[in-house]
Amino acid sequence: MAKNDPTPVIIGVGDIKNKSLQVENASEPAALMKQAILESLTDTNLSTAKQDALMSAVDDLSVVATWTWPYPDLPDYLSKLLKINPAVRHLSEHGGNSPCQLLDEAARRIAKGETKVAIVTGGEALASLRSCTVAKKMPPPGWPAPDPNTPGSLHKIGLPIHIYPLYENGFRARRKQSIRENHEESSALYAQFAEVAKENTLAWNHGKAASKEEIGTVSKKNRMICFPYPLLMNAFNTVNLAAACIVTSAGHARSLGVPESRWVYPLSGAGSAEDPDFWKRSAFDSAPAISASIDLALKNAGLQKGQIDLFDFYSCFPVVPKFASHHLGLPTGPSDNPVTLLGGLTSFGGAGNNYSMHALTAMTRELRKGNKKFGLVLANGGVLTHQNVSILAKQPNKGSVPYADQDPHAEINLPIPAFVEKPQGQATIEAYTVQFDRNNKPSLGYIVGRLESGDRPRFIANHGDEFTLAELSSMDKEPIGRRGTVSLASDGRNLFCLDAQSHL
CATH class of the missing domain: 2.40.50.840 (OB fold (Dihydrolipoamide Acetyltransferase, E2P))
Structure with missing residues (x-):
């Protein structure tokens, strides 16, 4: 490859878990992100001097919006913590799809020569925030003042706990499953996810795993939230987790001396969305945005469904990985090749909008081992509203284009039933x-x-x-x-x- 090769490569990844619930250890999200970025620097295997050179070349910082704390300007604040001055400072919209969307956008800028070194990062400290709230230490000691201009409201209908069950029930009926068969499937799927998280040192529930019986049995500790999902089939968001990826061109990585054993290639990204108003969707027994995003990402990468051998599907509720698995012809329950590397949002931890950043770092580490060729990360946001897919590989695209430059947005054109507000x-x-x-x-x-x-x-x-x-x-x-x-x-x-x- 030429020294000026613009092909984007991930050269460093980092994850941070602050398990402490003590107020004195309550690191803010930006501090956790900084630690994750420094971990990703170390992960490049560069000398200290070259790590400094890499950081000084960062001209693109993209940050996943955090649930935890309303920063007035999080990218600017994080830049100051890192002592860098990137020309591009971008904060995502809220949504669990953001990590894959930000990686796709950064990779495109690198391939076009608009960016030299990009950092994509995100993090949450909801567990620490809860501890400080209980201890009446608000704002948490050492955290910046919150932005006062953040109005918000919740509606009695339309929350995630309401909408995802609509789809689970609809998908179950479409497949002619009994309710009990469906519940057994969900319990077994999340039990497998829990076992993956048990072995993952970065998971919030590392070292322990809920059994299929514990997940599926409604009890005082595992109460039913919205039918058919008890608590252990809902995302667990009270965590302190952050992750980061450093992305640059193959040419710059080579000039720095980053070993090619550290390189992982983003091949393509794609996204799609449905109407944010759930009643304006085509149906409740399918997720066309998931299918469309997966198909376009595969097409842009020049791959077929059967070529993907690593997966991490967003899993705030069981129906999301089920939809993705069904579309790819994979089992909708547990399988020999689990559709999570992390352990899912219940057992790994929901990490707010940033769960799939951890999936991207995990996918990078797994592909580096050389045993698998292609990995697919599905990131879901809203109430099955926004979908973004990233495909990573150990080898670059075979074509002459450094990164898939086709339109990354998959359109959905399905008939929507008319809606009546006062039916009789x-x-x-x-x-x-x-x-x-x-x-x-x-x-x-x-x-x-x-x-x-x-x-x-x-x-x-x-x-x-x-x-x-x-x-x-x-x-x-x-x-x-x-x-x-x-x-x-x-x-x-x-x-x-x-x-x-x-x-x-």
């Missing part, structure tokens, strides 16, 4: 979930339904009677496709009641 009449259940209280009792049913009249518009409703709530909470009766009546209540909510014959 006969209807069927399209998707549903039930929120449970802290005593493991069903408290509120959520129904996405379709009217039987006209062009079958979609609506959202709550349960209208106790029988309907009980049926929606059953492990033995499939609610999807069942008929009922939707009407407008005096408080303005839509209420859905299963038909009288359903009581028989």
Whole structure:
């Protein structure tokens, strides 16, 4: 390869875990990111002098937005901590897809000659923040003042705990699984993830693994959150984790003397998105943005599905890796080649928006071993809203292009049902979930339904009677496709009641 070869390569990766929950050890997210970046410098195997030269050449810093702390300008603050002056300082939007998106964008800039050395990083300190909150040490000692201009609000419907179960239930019904079969599948899948995390020294739950029975059994410690997901099928975000990747051109890596044994090539990236309003989606039994992103990333890398031999799929809830596995023809339950390197967001730790940065660092280390050829990381953001895929390899693209330069955005053009805010009449259940209280009792049913009249518009409703709530909470009766009546209540909510014959 020529000295001026613009092919992007990952030359250093680093991860940091601060397991301490003591207030005096409460490192802020930016401090954890700095440590991860310094770890990635060491990972290049360069001398101290050349590490200094590499850092002085950093002209591109991309940071995953943190859940933990509202920094006024996180990239600028981190640049000052690192004593660097990058021309490009970019903060992502919020979303778990961000790590793969940032890597893709940085690789493109390097391939075009716009960037010499890029750092992509992210981190969270939610466990420390919680400790400081409990100890009434806010803001945490030594942390910068928070940005006062960050309004936010939560809606009673539309939270991740509501929306992902809609898809799990829809995908289950599409595959003709019983509810119990589906629950067994999810429990076994997450038990395998837990075993992976047990062996991962960077995982929050390193050294311990919940069993399939523990994950699948609803109990006081593992209460049902929203049907069909108990707590241990939900992401665990109260962690202190950070990760970073250093990316440069093959030419610059060679001039620095970075051993080629450290090089891993980003081959391609792709992304897609659905409407952020979940009721404006085509269906609840599939995830077209996941499929489209995977397909475009494979196409841009010049690969077929069967050539990928390493995976890490985002897993805030079981349905996400199931959708990706199903599309790639892989088992939707546990398999001989697990679809996680980290251990999943429950056992490795959710790490806010930054989980997949850890997947990229893990993928880099695994590919360096030389036993596998191609790795695929799926990063998911929002409520199955944003998807980004990165494909990494130990060898560069075979073509003359240094990095896949095709359009990285996969369009989705599927019909969307009309939506009616105040439905009346006969209807069927399209998707549903039930929120449970802290005593493991069903408290509120959520129904996405379709009217039987006209062009079958979609609506959202709550349960209208106790029988309907009980049926929606059953492990033995499939609610999807069942008929009922939707009407407008005096408080303005839509209420859905299963038909009288359903009581028989």
